[in-house]
Amino acid sequence: MRDPRINFRSREVAAVLAFLVPGAGHLYQKRRLKAGVFFAGILSLFLGGMILGNWQPVYSQVISGPGASVQMLPGDAPIATSYSIGYTAQVLVGLPAIPSLVQQLRFKADMGVVKTLNEELDSEFVGVLQSRDKYVPVSGRLTLQPARLGTGTGTFTGVTRDGTAVAAEIDGSVDLGCRVFGSPRREISIAGLSGVQVGELKPDRLYGTISRPFLNWYQAPRDNGELDRLHGNLSQRYDIACVFTWIAGLLNLMAIWDAYDGPAYGYGDEEPEDENEPKEN
Amino acid sequence: MPSIVYAVPLAGVISLVYCSTRYELPSRIFQTATVMFIKTLFGLAILYAILWYFSSTN
Numbered sequence A: 001m002r003d004p005r006i007n008f009r010s011r012e013v014a015a016v017l018a019f020l021v022p023g024a025g026h027l028y029q030k031r032r033l034k035a036g037v038f039f040a041g042i043l044s045l046f047l048g049g050m051i052l053g054n055w056q057p058v059y060s061q062v063i064s065g066p067g068a069s070v071q072m073l074p075g076d077a078p079i080a081t082s083y084s085i086g087y088t089a090q091v092l093v094g095l096p097a098i099p100s101l102v103q104q105l106r107f108k109a110d111m112g113v114v115k116t117l118n119e120e121l122d123s124e125f126v127g128v129l130q131s132r133d134k135y136v137p138v139s140g141r142l143t144l145q146p147a148r149l150g151t152g153t154g155t156f157t158g159v160t161r162d163g164t165a166v167a168a169e170i171d172g173s174v175d176l177g178c179r180v181f182g183s184p185r186r187e188i189s190i191a192g193l194s195g196v197q198v199g200e201l202k203p204d205r206l207y208g209t210i211s212r213p214f215l216n217w218y219q220a221p222r223d224n225g226e227l228d229r230l231h232g233n234l235s236q237r238y239d240i241a242c243v244f245t246w247i248a249g250l251l252n253l254m255a256i257w258d259a260y261d262g263p264a265y266g267y268g269d270e271e272p273e274d275e276n277e278p279k280e281n
Numbered sequence B: 001m002p003s004i005v006y007a008v009p010l011a012g013v014i015s016l017v018y019c020s021t022r023y024e025l026p027s028r029i030f031q032t033a034t035v036m037f038i039k040t041l042f043g044l045a046i047l048y049a050i051l052w053y054f055s056s057t058n
Helices: A011-020 A024-028 A032-052 A085-093 A099-109 A224-234 A236-261 B003-020 B026-057
Strands: A061-064 A080-083 A121-131 A134-145 A151-160 A165-176 A185-194 A205-211
Touching: A011 A024, A011 A236, A024 A032, A024 A236, A032 A085, A032 A236, A032 B003, A032 B026, A061 A099, A061 A224, A080 A085, A085 A099, A085 A236, A121 A151, A121 A165, A121 A185, A134 A165, A134 A205, A151 A185, A224 A236, A236 B003, B003 B026
Parallel strands: none
Antiparallel strands: A061 A080, A121 A134, A121 A205, A134 A151, A151 A165, A165 A185, A185 A205
């Protein structure tokens, strides 16, 4: 039975508010201490998990398809989608986990490798120069101008691992990984380099990744390759980050129920039952 | 930093939020949350000690 000393106001409204923002339902009911505990406790756990996991523990879908990289698949390629079980717990935190659902829709609407540059691209680049079956790791800066379908013109300047400076003119086909994807790195493949020489080699292809804007990767669907990279980079820190965000969501489920139906064991000032007292038959 | 330290804030938040959903009276919430937090850490410490013992004897 609900305690009459608690003013629940509209219990349904309180429960919805408690779902959207941890503690908001209790604030609506003027239960300020609990509102503060739920807001600070649950959100700090969720935020702590996000920071530990490089802002990548929350995603709603894992995509798999033919080929090594989902980013570089054509838009009409057959893909399989599986839902993240962990997200069913994370989404209970409410608004902080909702971007996953928005990114899911954005990914679906905009899937497929990009072959047309609509605006100038200027980004740092990490990858390899290819000359037949030889690869030279490089990093540097890539600039591309908008061009006709499937082609691009621009420049690459960078250094190899041993510090040798390289510069190349680009005039050839450009494939960019899909716009929205759950990785901060966007894959790029360029064929048609000229004017570059590394030792004996004359590379004519450039493969690698450039940076992807935060809003295009945050909480977006990803593939198993990206999850493997995350585990490789963060090791057990990524698992701990996931656990933090899962538990934050599950704790908010209890907070939602508390806003709807009150504390489970009572107000807290009840006399404890005396176990030695004889029971009435 | 050893991963075990992440258990401390986790246990703290779980204890406080869980006990807040059990009672309404602040003093009762904090009292039960403190007891739960200490018991949880104690249990984890025992578990950690057992695992550490078996992993160090091999």
